[in-house]
Amino acid sequence: MVVLSQAVLDHFTPIKTYKSATTTVFTGIPTINLSHPDAGTLLVRACEEFGFFKVVSHGVPLELVNRLEAESMRFFDQPQAEKDRIGPPSPFGYGSKRIGFNGDVGWIEYLLLSTNSDTTVPPRLLSFFQEQPSLRASVDNYVTEVRKLAIEVLKLIEQGLGLTAAAEEGPDVDGPMSGLLRDVKSDSCFRVNHYPPCPDHWEMAVSGRNLVGFGEHTDPQIISVLRSNNTSGLEICLRDGSWVMVPPDHSSFFINVGDTLQVLTNGRFTSVKHRVLPDHSKSRVSMIFFGGPPLDEKIAPVPSLMEEGEESLYNEFTWSQYKKSAYKSRLADYRLGPFEKAPGQ
Numbered sequence: 001m002v003v004l005s006q007a008v009l010d011h012f013t014p015i016k017t018y019k020s021a022t023t024t025v026f027t028g029i030p031t032i033n034l035s036h037p038d039a040g041t042l043l044v045r046a047c048e049e050f051g052f053f054k055v056v057s058h059g060v061p062l063e064l065v066n067r068l069e070a071e072s073m074r075f076f077d078q079p080q081a082e083k084d085r086i087g088p089p090s091p092f093g094y095g096s097k098r099i100g101f102n103g104d105v106g107w108i109e110y111l112l113l114s115t116n117s118d119t120t121v122p123p124r125l126l127s128f129f130q131e132q133p134s135l136r137a138s139v140d141n142y143v144t145e146v147r148k149l150a151i152e153v154l155k156l157i158e159q160g161l162g163l164t165a166a167a168e169e170g171p172d173v174d175g176p177m178s179g180l181l182r183d184v185k186s187d188s189c190f191r192v193n194h195y196p197p198c199p200d201h202w203e204m205a206v207s208g209r210n211l212v213g214f215g216e217h218t219d220p221q222i223i224s225v226l227r228s229n230n231t232s233g234l235e236i237c238l239r240d241g242s243w244v245m246v247p248p249d250h251s252s253f254f255i256n257v258g259d260t261l262q263v264l265t266n267g268r269f270t271s272v273k274h275r276v277l278p279d280h281s282k283s284r285v286s287m288i289f290f291g292g293p294p295l296d297e298k299i300a301p302v303p304s305l306m307e308e309g310e311e312s313l314y315n316e317f318t319w320s321q322y323k324k325s326a327y328k329s330r331l332a333d334y335r336l337g338p339f340e341k342a343p344g345q
């Protein structure tokens with residue numbers, strides 16, 4: 001019999017559980033080679049069918065990725081008291097178990113960072129990075145590259161949607177989506193998640209069910225660029241409502257359609273629901289760049305994407321308004337609900 005101490009029990013109790021059903025490993029995730037001549041069209045199809053895809057030939061040097069992963073592991077390997085010095089995330093900093101401000105918890109610890117110099121960053125986080133120049137350099141170099149990748153993906157999507165000409169057919173201009181990320185005021189953020197291994201007998205002894213690493217949710221921003229080590233755990237919800245496991249691939253990037261891109265396309269793309277379940281024997285480390293628009297940007301469907309007579313499904317709002325409302329919600333809430341137009345409105 002497994003005997004668990006009160007401290008261990010306290011650690012588990014608030015964390016959400018899910019029924020232990022074996023999720024199928026999904027081999028149908030669209031994989032887009034960014035140098036393919038039809039990449040734009042293929043990306044649009046993937047956004048419509050899944051709101052999720054994997055990109056290869058992405059141009060991000062793997063050395064930068066590996067360096068940040070190693071630096072992050074060194075950070076998470078420190079004693080708890082050291083890490084707690086730069087927490088709790090409000091919203092930026094180190095967090096453990098608690099996600100957001102509204103009661104969500106998971107089998108996770110993480111660093112949540114702003115990538116926008118205008119944002120107020122807690123002084124304890126600023127001084128931490130001053131003491132850790134090599135972690136800071138690794139984060140900066142990595143974020144610069146994945147931001148470029150996010151812009152490139154959005155530019156290809158714009159071409160696939162017919163919003164801009166293909167690079168070889170006209171001047172290289174940003175369209176109405178990529179321009180939002182290129183903007184110096186783009187309100188983006190970056191997070192490194194660590195899911196320690198969660199031995200099966202622990203979780204079963206506590207609740208008879210499996211624990212959740214990061215509960216189901218959609219990302220509020222435009223797109224998210226996710227990279228993980230070779231540990232499985234990420235699951236996405238398909239359009240038929242079934243959950244499938246995404247096979248890990250440490251040398252590629254996964255892209256999520258976020259709520260804002262759903263609105264920009266008037267629902268032609270829908271944001272993907274996803275969640276993470278911890279592995280029983282291995283640590284999972286994931287690094288995610290969330291590309292968002294400037295705070296004062298009005299978010300509404302791109303006019304040239306609308307058919308004649310098509311109405312916006314959403315009341316107009318700014319990213320700042322959406323973000324404020326999103327940060328009052330629980331992970332699993334449908335955050336676009338309050339912004340949808342009532343029928344006939």
Ligand SMILES: C=C1C[C@]23C[C@@]1(O)CC[C@H]2[C@@]12CC[C@H](O)[C@@](C)(C(=O)O1)[C@H]2[C@@H]3C(=O)O
Pocket residue numbers: 091099100101102104112189191217218219220221290326327328329330331
């Ligand atoms: C419960 C929450 C955590 C979150 C803010 C929220 O209130 C709802 C959205 C969550 C999310 C999901 C994607 C990103 O990980 C994140 C940083 C974001 O922008 O929205 C998180 C927020 C968070 O962890 O603070």
Ligand SMILES: O=C(O)CCC(=O)C(=O)O
Pocket residue numbers: 191193214219226228234274275276286288
């Ligand atoms: O850690 C992961 O793989 C995904 C986490 C996630 O969805 C998030 O941080 O928003």
Ligand SMILES: [Fe+2]
Pocket residue numbers: 217218219274
């Ligand atoms: Fe997410």
